[in-house]
Amino acid sequence: MSTNMKNIEFEKPAYSDWQDAAIKALKGKPFESLFTATSEGVTLQPLYTQESLLEKLGDELDRQVATIRSLQNSPVFQVAQQVHADTSEAFFAQLEDSLARGNEVVTIDSRVQFEWTDEVLAKLAPYFSEYSFKITVNNAQDPLLAVFDQIAVDQQQTVKGFIVSQDPISLEAFPNVRSVNADTTTYHYQGANAVQELAYALALAAKFAEQEENFEVFSKKFFVTFAIDTQFFAEIAKLRAFKVLWKAFSSAYGVAETIKIPTVAETSLRSFAKLDIYVNLLRSSNEALSALIGGADVFTVHPHDVLTKPTEQSIRIARNVSLILKEETNVLKVTDPAGGSYFIESLTADFVKEAWALFLTIEAAGGIDAYTASGKLAEEIEISYQSRIQAVQTRKQSLIGTNIYANPADVLEHDTNPLFGYIKRIAAPFEKLRAEVTAADMKTAILALGTLKSSKPRADFVAGFLNTVGLVPEKSEPITTVEEAVAWLKATEAKYVVIAGSDEDTKALVAAILAEKPAHLIVDVAGKFKDEEQAWLANGLNGFIFAGQNIIEKLQSVFTSMKEVQR
Known part of the structure; x- marks a missing residue:
């Protein structure tokens, strides 16, 4: 019997078989409702197969994988x-x-908040x-740059x-310091998507390459920075x-050999919130793992309370996120761990196509500076x-x-870390209205x-709806008559x-x-009632x-209506 079991082969279902089963399960909804x-500007399919990937990329798949690796x-x-x-004392102790x-x-x-005095810089220099190191500066006159002296x-x-x-920062005496940076985090924190970040990175590279004597000199100084958001697979595809x-x-610059450019990345703060802050820890862990799989070279995990003021504990937890992922996931033992994934390879190719097209549009407009000046x-x-x-x-x-x-019940912190006040966070409108309410x-x-x-079901939905801005509604016992309802409303x-x-x-009963x-x-009603509206x-x-509202x-x-009533 065991010999027969070993020889049994299951029939491999075709995509059409799965599609038929999906349509049946949808019970009248169109199959296209599964597309996202x-x-x-990329449409995500409900299922990716080897056949669909090869049909889409053909010989390009092998070239894509080989290039990434x-x-x-x-x-x-x-x-x-x-x-x-x-x-400065706390700075060196924490360092x-x-x-x-x-x-x-x-x-x-x-x-x-302290000054970069000669004394502080002299103490910092041996660490460099x-x-x-990775330092963030405002411009070429930034006082921190004096550390190199x-x-x-x-x-x-x-x-x-x-x-x-x-x-770009000029440091000719330090050949192993990369000081020409395509910093896409600036665009990311204003709302840019993955394709835009990739295109802007190339456009910045084109701008800076023209400022150097040759491409080889430029490439030795250049690196790119990304913020990694919560869209797990998309962020892996972005880095690849x-x-x-x-x-x-x-x-395009006539370089045939492989030139490796470091990718410096960090957890994105545009999805961080000041409420239920430990969820930020889950977000940053998710982001760090996608960066690890995607191939980031240097990575910063921001503490979960960084929007207000990090604590010793939150800083330690943030560091340990990277250490645990790096040492215990075994991802680094595999070159390009996402390579060959039908979904991620397809998404990577889509990002490449769309980003290259946008990059060419920017170049045709005169480059990144002209494109920015135009308002586009x-x-x-x-x-x-x-x-x-x-x-x-x-x-x-x-x-x-x-x-x-x-x-x-969460208390909203009103203080904001001045380093990150400019970020257009998607939670901010909820926090603002919650503070007012x-x-x-x-x-x-x-x-x-x-x-x-x-x-x-609808009462729970409404309660959750109101909870988003800190409102805790009083709930009536179930009421079955108009008389009871009116009496309760009056009370x-x-x-x-x-x-x-x-x-x-x-x-x-409502009428x-x-x-x-x-x-x-x-008074509002929960639900949609088009005929009675x-x-x-x-x-x-x-x-x-x-x-969906x-x-x-x-x-x-x-x-606004409640404030008018109170007046």
């Missing part, structure tokens, strides 16, 4: 723990501690000689590191796509940002702890119609009430309830709450 359009600085993924301190506990790259943002001439050749700056794009870019760059980033913000506010994209599963101490309620079983202290019940109970409700009370609105109903627009409107 991304902000990058030849340009991977593997195994690297150096841990770059940023130092957060208010005084020493981080290096002793696994940090590999001295990581500093020059915008600190002993360790690799403190490094002995005989050590300058061995100093290695990265200088993140909007404009850059390597393919770089190969094409360098080939800001316009397309704004479109991308609005797409993302709309997705969050309508719950097409979940932001746990903010637009769904929000905890109204909390300060106004508005009282809300849910009137449950029908039985507990029939009213609970409640709430200024805003949402009626939640089944379609049947709502249609049967009569509206006819007798207190005049000062703002106009009559109910004419009879005193404020509006509706339903799935823009939460911020709806609750801002309600909040």
